[in-house]
Amino acid sequence: MILNSIIQEFTGLIPFAVILFIVFLIIPGHFFKIGTIIALSLVFGICVSCLNYFITQIQLDVLKFSPSELWMKPFEHDISQCGLQPKDVNIRYRFANDSVALTFFNTVTIDPMMWKGLEHDQAAIDAKKNIETFVTPKIPIKTKLFLDNIKNIMSPEAQKFIFKHELGHVFHNYSLKYIVLAGTMVAVATFIALISAGATITSLGGTAAIMIGLTLGGSTKLILGYSKNVFFKAREERMADDFAAQFSTKEEIEAAADFFEHYESHAQEYRKDLELNSNIPSIILTGYTDGKTRAQELRNKITI
Ligand SMILES: [Zn+2]
Numbered sequence: 001m002i003l004n005s006i007i008q009e010f011t012g013l014i015p016f017a018v019i020l021f022i023v024f025l026i027i028p029g030h031f032f033k034i035g036t037i038i039a040l041s042l043v044f045g046i047c048v049s050c051l052n053y054f055i056t057q058i059q060l061d062v063l064k065f066s067p068s069e070l071w072m073k074p075f076e077h078d079i080s081q082c083g084l085q086p087k088d089v090n091i092r093y094r095f096a097n098d099s100v101a102l103t104f105f106n107t108v109t110i111d112p113m114m115w116k117g118l119e120h121d122q123a124a125i126d127a128k129k130n131i132e133t134f135v136t137p138k139i140p141i142k143t144k145l146f147l148d149n150i151k152n153i154m155s156p157e158a159q160k161f162i163f164k165h166e167l168g169h170v171f172h173n174y175s176l177k178y179i180v181l182a183g184t185m186v187a188v189a190t191f192i193a194l195i196s197a198g199a200t201i202t203s204l205g206g207t208a209a210i211m212i213g214l215t216l217g218g219s220t221k222l223i224l225g226y227s228k229n230v231f232f233k234a235r236e237e238r239m240a241d242d243f244a245a246q247f248s249t250k251e252e253i254e255a256a257a258d259f260f261e262h263y264e265s266h267a268q269e270y271r272k273d274l275e276l277n278s279n280i281p282s283i284i285l286t287g288y289t290d291g292k293t294r295a296q297e298l299r300n301k302i303t304i
Pocket residue numbers: 165166169237240
């Protein structure tokens with residue numbers, strides 16, 4: 001898992017390295033000056049944030065299925081109950097793999113394959129047909145079994161908590177913060193790469209300086225990525241859980257705790273099957289607290 005992310009991280013650097021090389025060919029005499037390095041780092045950071053923003057918007061624009069009127073009512077009720085305006089929150093049906101529901105800006109996406117109670121909603125039926133045609137055939141059998149297991153442990157009360165958790169992300173502007181942070185990380189990594197390459201180019205030569213720049217820049221991005229999971233993503237997840245708990249009944253919180261606990265057992269089995277289990281805590285790898293700890297944290301909120 002770690003090796004995969006390292007490979008991904010370094011493959012992702014290739015377009016940046018190519019652009020930097022072209023800039024170097026255009027302005028070789030000014031390339032390693034501090035002003036140029038800061039400007040290039042800022043431009044890269046801003047471009048990554050803007051790209052992330054527009055790509056996410058495009059992905060949201062193609063989502064056409066939202067709950068039909070009768071099925072929208074309970075969602076709108078929950079949105080109002082959480083102090084938000086129903087007109088300010090979009091709901092769309094979308095395959096979410098093992099995440100059940102996800103939030104992008106002010107759009108909460110619900111997985112109709114997982115969500116219970118949508119059996120007679122025509123929009124959910126149509127969305128499911130699309131997923132079954134285009135997505136399901138590509139899912140490995142072990143993943144299908146894992147997703148079935150998650151669906152089986154879902155309860156209406158847990159769903160209510162999960163939906164309010166997603167509203168917590170809308171309330172706290174999670175997506176926008178994430179996009180700004182991702183751009184900042186790229187800017188810092190670019191700065192480190194260029195500064196280290198610039199500091200070594202005269203003594204070690206071009207090839208060695210490029211390798212040092214790539215390695216230090218890539219490592220910086222990797223470390224920042226894991227730090228982002230621990231110090232940003234995990235914190236945002238807790239804030240969304242706090243938000244949901246504030247507007248949930250004791251039964252809903254208890255049901256969510258049960259769900260996350262069972263989810264963790266199934267996830268561990270699934271990872272064992274695929275030999276993906278790792279000694280590194282999930283909070284570092286993904287920014288999510290493991291389900292059992294999360295369940296305990298939720299139960300603690302009931303007793304407060
Ligand atoms: Zn979340």
